[in-house]
Amino acid sequence: MVRRTQQHRKHAALKLGGVGVLAVVLLGGGLTLASADDAAAAPQTANCPTVRDKLSNVPAAARAGVEQELANLDKQIADANARLAQQAANPQGGPNFVQNAILGPLASKRTAALDRIGIAINRVGGQRPDLAAFATCGLNAPGVPSAVNGNAGNGNGNAGNAGNAGNAGNAGNAGNGNGNAGNGNGNGNAGNGNAGTGVAQRVSCPTVADRLPAVPAQAAAEVRRELANLDSQIADANARLAQQAANPQGGPNFVRNTIIGPLEDRRVAAINRIATAIGRVDGNRPAELVNLARPCSTK
Template sequence: MTRGTRRTAVLKVGGVGVLAALLFAGGLQLASAGENGRPATTAAQTVNCPTVRDKLPAVPAAASAQVERELANLDQEIARQNERLARLAVRPEGGPNFVNNAILGPLRSKRIAVLDRIEIAFNRIGAQRPDLDALATCSLNAPGVPSAVNGGAQGGTGGQNGDVGGQNGDAGGQNGDAGGAARTVDCPRVTLPDVPAAAAAQVQAELATLDKQIAEANARLARLAVRPEGGPAFIDNAVLGPLRSKRVAALDRIEIAFNRVGAQRPDLDALATCGLD
């Protein structure tokens, strides 16, 4: 299936958010087609994590690339867990403590490690080490509420699809300046017609997948800002090309979800290709 370019949308099940929102996040909302193409029906929950970028002091230039990489890791982890929550909305498992034990607990442990690396990045160059301990613990948003994310230094990183966070730009605007050089992917927003209730859970899960892919690509770009590799075509070949292939598959599954319940199959081909912010 061939796909061209335009910009990624939001589905509010009810809208990535993100990632999101958080698809972004899994925790998408489907709203009416008039609002970001999302119809109203049941939505998955998303993780509610404290933003970090806006809690940081001024980031020294010598630490900015490392800080950007770790902020991207935080957003990638949010996208990953929102995707899990979206899939749990389709196929529930475990008992009443499953989400705490299998998602929120491990997420806190991972955030502790990432936040510690951010603190060390300050300390290593002789700057005062910030105290980020209080930002490790996450809870859950109400169904359909997007996760807040940290975004890229020059704009939002994800959550374009209703689950990861913040209507495509929250992240960059609210979260201070990390001063850094990392670029982020610029993907078309996925605007959908009314989503039939019978297809909503599958569509949420796939929007969460799209946001996770964006977060993963942004994390790769953040790492490349720290340790460049390859020639001039490396990002196209190693980041944007594989991202397009993954989006083709996820968008195709969204189309099939409509078709499977007898609804008109939307044409999402033009939304597969991403560029760079």
């Protein structure tokens, strides 16, 4: 009886040892997979044709409307890039999900914005441009910034990407925003030129992406989403400024009270989420980042 009990214990120990080895193997595999995921490249971004550089001789009376729609096009790209970042962090759907759920709707929205640009020009006697070919977008390779239209005054706004914070989202892009790692400090929001002289004012806010500390890989996707949100907020404000230029309303404090102030409040929330995402991983929450939420101004 004692001998049987000893054999039973030995057999149980072997089983437990085997389970332990298997657990170690699985755990090791899991850690390897996690490390591979953490080291993954930045998400893809929308590859859309620029539009500003395709326009010429925009009548002065149409410029505000055109600027508003160019800002809308950039916002649409920022929104699509935010969704692509979410998809990279949490894949869903089948092989056609990105095309059907992100790029297809983006093309439809771009078609509408491009039509409004043509209508704005034609309404004041200009020749309506054929912009339909510029509605369809593809995908950039991971980490490659989207070309946007907001780099007013330089003809093409071809540097900058709202929402693609490659390399764990700790640099900037072209202009005055937060999107693309390693290319400056902006999101195509710089300047207020158009197809002639400036009409609508543009928002100028402190950049965030180039002021970030080292972003842990586990927090990179969330940081990218919030950088995209910051750029989208600026695009929204620029669209409202274009509307204000086309149809002025309110008193001398209207822009500050209804556009700039609310923008700064939204920036506080987004930047706090960035700091929380970083602190959640390494315990070192960069609380000072919130100082970059303001001041925003117009130029």
